Amino acid sequence: MKIQPLYDRVLIQRVPSEEKTSTGIIIPDTAKEKPLEGIVRATGKGKPGDDGKPVALQVKEGDKVLFGKYSGTDVTINGEEHLILREEEILAVITD
Amino acid sequence: MKIQPLYDRVLIQRVPSEEKTSTGIIIPDTAKEKPLEGIVRATGKGKPGDDGKPVALQVKEGDKVLFGKYSGTDVTINGEEHLILREEEILAVITD
Amino acid sequence: MKIQPLYDRVLIQRVPSEEKTSTGIIIPDTAKEKPLEGIVRATGKGKPGDDGKPVALQVKEGDKVLFGKYSGTDVTINGEEHLILREEEILAVITD
């Protein structure tokens, strides 16, 4: 089974808190209980631009991303925590 | 009798909760009582773009889709639960 | 006397509840007392598009349509219940 987000939406698998701490990134304001890093698992084709063609997203499958803790809609797939949000709600891509 | 949605609206038949569980998708936040998967039964022709021509939708009849639990307007057709919502409110297409 | 709606507005004659039940469509959430089907009796010429010309509506006189129960402004013409709403507020066209 595959989840294909629509337009500018992105499917993200949450990264458990342990891994997050190891990267040295902490969101300080009382956000301890919810991971805020995740891995992009699927992306939409983009919203139609002025010429009607979809504008490609900047994130791609496999990207590790940062997002705000109230973003998106939670979805559990085969026991793993995911969420679907708009690319607009992704703050940054984390690279090594 | 046929329901033809207008513009970017989509007619969706709700999938009963039993089938949903079998696909492994669960929406965790207290949404147990309302199914959130559905099958697209009819689509509008799209909203007019800048050139006045309708921009075709990305979903099509038969697609299995995910949508938020407060989306759209409920309509019962021949005893089956349906809803009419904007394609914008569809989060993702589920493929096997 | 004739009512000619302006721009993207549509004049709709409400269909009494009895006829509605016979089509098999029921809006379940406590909307029993107000019919939500209607027949389009007149349409505006459309809103001006980017080129200044009106963009034609998708519904036409005689169409049977579905609309939300809080849509539009009620107008009684010769004792018959009508309402004027924007085409945007029409959910779908019902065909047989």
Add this chain to the structure above:
Amino acid sequence: MKIQPLYDRVLIQRVPSEEKTSTGIIIPDTAKEKPLEGIVRATGKGKPGDDGKPVALQVKEGDKVLFGKYSGTDVTINGEEHLILREEEILAVITD
């Protein structure tokens, strides 16, 4: 003295309630005390479109129109009740 509305605004003279009843149009929801029909007495030149030229209005001087009861700003001219509203707020033109 003449009132020349600006842009997409329209000057409307209210039609007294007696005449309104004779046309057979009644706005049912507790709007009895305020007439909702009127005669267009002056129109603006229209709002500038994308090319900077004003987009002409669809109503013209002399048109009998329907409008919502909370629309526009009341102005009394020589003892007659008028109001100035945007053409957008006019629901329909009444023809005989």
Add this chain to the structure above:
Amino acid sequence: MKIQPLYDRVLIQRVPSEEKTSTGIIIPDTAKEKPLEGIVRATGKGKPGDDGKPVALQVKEGDKVLFGKYSGTDVTINGEEHLILREEEILAVITD
């Protein structure tokens, strides 16, 4: 000293209530204490249109205008009551 409004703003000198009554225009809803007619004393050059050039205003210095009583920002210049508002907030021009 001169006040040069920016973009689509207009400097208006309030007309005292006495002169207003003589023109036969009365704003009925409890607006007795504040004049609502005024004379345009200065206009901005207009907001930039799509081509970057300012779109000229429709009112000009010397025009007698009608405006809503909560519009704009009051400014007293040499003891005379003025206000600065957007041309958008001017309802109509009064001509004789």
Add this chain to the structure above:
Amino acid sequence: MKIQPLYDRVLIQRVPSEEKTSTGIIIPDTAKEKPLEGIVRATGKGKPGDDGKPVALQVKEGDKVLFGKYSGTDVTINGEEHLILREEEILAVITD
């Protein structure tokens, strides 16, 4: 040290109340305690227009301007009261 505002923002040095009174401009509604005139000290390059190039501002360094008392963000530079606001929030330029 220099403050270079971004896009359509403007750095304004407040003019003390004494000088304001001498120009004959008074903002009557209980705004006595905060000066509302100021001198433009730096301007942004403008917001990008449709062609991507910044649209130049209408105010320039040295202009004496009027602005609403709740506009902008206060910044004290070397003991002098300044504020940073959008050009949009400037009501007018004062010339002699």
Add this chain to the structure above:
Amino acid sequence: MKIQPLYDRVLIQRVPSEEKTSTGIIIPDTAKEKPLEGIVRATGKGKPGDDGKPVALQVKEGDKVLFGKYSGTDVTINGEEHLILREEEILAVITD
């Protein structure tokens, strides 16, 4: 590890309050406890313009910037306080 902001977002490292005071800039309204200057550490590629290409940002890595105290999302990287905000929320660049 590197944080690459998306679109028009910017990663800023907060400047400790001591350094801020030395530049002579103070935000007077009860903002003492949070620094409001920062150094740009990374920028997004810009939001897509009308032609689909990203519009480059006006700030660049290394710029010292001023921003409002409620802007952005706090992120701690290797013990240093950072925040991610939209370039839109940056008030000005500080140069020497």
